[in-house]
Amino acid sequence: MGRSPSFEKGLKKGPWTTEEDRKLVAYIEEHGHGSWRALPIKAGLQRCGKSCRLRWTNYLRPDIKRGKFSLQEEQTIIQLHALLGNRWSAIATHLPKRTDNEIKNYWNTHLKKRLTKMGIDPITHKSRTAVNTNLSHMTQWENARLEAEARLVRVPRVSSNFHQRFHYGSTSLLNKSPLSVPQPPCLDVHTAWQGITLSKLTDLSRLESFNNQTNVAVEPSPLKDMKPENHNLKMSNGSLTNTLECAKDDGVQNTVEASDMIYHEDDYLVADFANHLVTDGSNRSIDGDFDDDNNYWSNILDKLGNNSSFSSIF
């Protein structure tokens, strides 16, 4: 099916001029791009439609962020590359305002080299130095996390919108006895926070180790100096309250809400937590409609039972 533009004669190739950019932007702003094939003629450009599309999507589009990648963005690219491989467009969907082309270039010119220098295979994301036990532990932890995230990736949009989902009720449960609430119908939710959230958020040595090994700074959570005491998870009338009561070394009590925890972590935690949410205590799978943001929690609550409260003492 000869459809490559290469055979089309008389069309310009190579770098775009300011004037060409102006024509393309002006046309799309007024008419939208419509058919890319028809666009260049209508816009008065001596280019093939494909070239116009590339120029627009990778450079001229108004919602593109250019310039240096942040540490968080770098970290996200590395994580997602470990999961998805060279699926740049899929990776780009997790990095708002960055194009797949830009991410691909950044990976090839910066991140790949950096991982190689650190002794990490940029394809498998595994350490090449097996004798380095510290790194080996890190790799194990990374692998476990990535597996969890991979499961999440198979459930579209759960992770990417998780911050929004956690903006739910924030009533403190400090005055409530942790043992006065009914036993949870779904212990996995509880286990998720107890076993994953806390270990990750409070284990500073692991965080520091991760930072040292990857040269990527992960901000310590607000729980870092605290001793967790009571964990309270309450679902009531469609809203989730998720708090962790902690004591600092000085004895000062604090209550940390889920949204605070989430904001200081990254999608690893989200992935794990969300993954645990989709199975209940009896290993029954919960097949909610995870594609729909609005239905996410309602589906979870439907399955788990609304007006439930979970609590525990550490």
Next chain:
DNA sequence: AATAGACCCAACCGCGGTCTG
């Protein structure tokens, strides 16, 4: 100051998937 090599990134190419008649 001149040159060579390394680096960076916008742009191109070819392929595969989807749509349409």
Next chain:
DNA sequence: GCAGACCGCGGTTGGGTCTAT
């Protein structure tokens, strides 16, 4: 079901810029 048109993706290229000698 088939063929052509179109679009999007990932790999690659090539020219401009930077850096070391």
